[in-house]
Amino acid sequence: MAPIVHQTPLLTSHTIDDMVGKKVYCKMENQQKTGAFKFRGASFKLMQLSKEELKRGVITASAGNHAQGVAYAARKLGAKAKIFMPEETPLAKVHATRNYGAEVVLTGESFQEAYQASKEYELLSGGVYIHPFDDYDVMAGQGTIAMELLRQEDRIDTIFAPIGGGGLISGIAVACKHINRNIRVIGVQASGADAVYKTYHTDRVHHLPEVNTLADGIAVKQPGKYTMPIIQEYVDDVVTVTDEQISASILFMLERNKTLTEGAGATALAGLFAYHKEIKSRHCGVIVSGGNLDINRMPEIQGLAEGNSPFEKIKQMA
Structure with a gap:
């Protein structure tokens, strides 16, 4: 894959580190070819x-x-x-x-x-x-993100990744556990599209009648047939965040780090902000999965995060 894909950079921020009390490395797949992983x-x-x-x-x-x-x-x-x-x-x-x-x-x-x-x-x-997520070769391709990330920073002990149908986190989890079984992999779903979250925590496959989230890249009604067993075996936890938390994270990345993320791309970071106190980690990786935001949705995003600057909003949520 090396001659074909970009080795995307890691973004670090003292502001994020101070907010969550960990060293954080954002894997910037919003800078991948086509703008996403x-x-x-x-x-x-x-x-x-x-x-x-x-x-x-x-x-x-x-x-x-x-x-x-x-x-x-x-x-x-x-x-x-x-x-x-x-x-x-x-x-x-x-x-x-x-x-x-x-x-x-x-x-x-x-x-x-x-x-x-x-x-x-x-x-x-x-x-x-070519299925978007429920295919072992597709999952393997997504897993190269974790292989790159752990070569760029080998101290990482926890990785946050977004979940839609599960192709991205399946590849990442298998790659991580192959390298070091002690690395924790935490999946983050939007609360308005939480089929994998519900399935993971009940061991009963959930099919949602509808999904409702600004994170359209992960708005999937049911888990993959092939991805869900991998998630259940290799992923350490699955959590959810609200559209308000995702919106605040989009604006935070734009305001503080001058980088554009889409809803799905900011979901893992929102998960870190929301759950960092419950995560025992010193070096945490966050997958920023994409940056193809429909700019016409920016007023909606600003409205969801209304009331404070993104920085203050996230401090309140955290």
């Missing part, structure tokens, strides 16, 4: 395909980062990509996906409808389906 999993998956499979083309459905990751990876490997996106997908994401060379089909009101259309097309076309 998804390029890693898509690239590794496509690298496993035969020439014949690549010739057939690849298919997927996505409302954002996975679409761009698959589109760019397919272009790099000379494969055609057809990507189904909901009709209400922000035009910036649609244009970005097309600019990476993919054919985009806008269909349905939600991701679920776009996904259904993509699966129907798969049967007709014979193309190779």
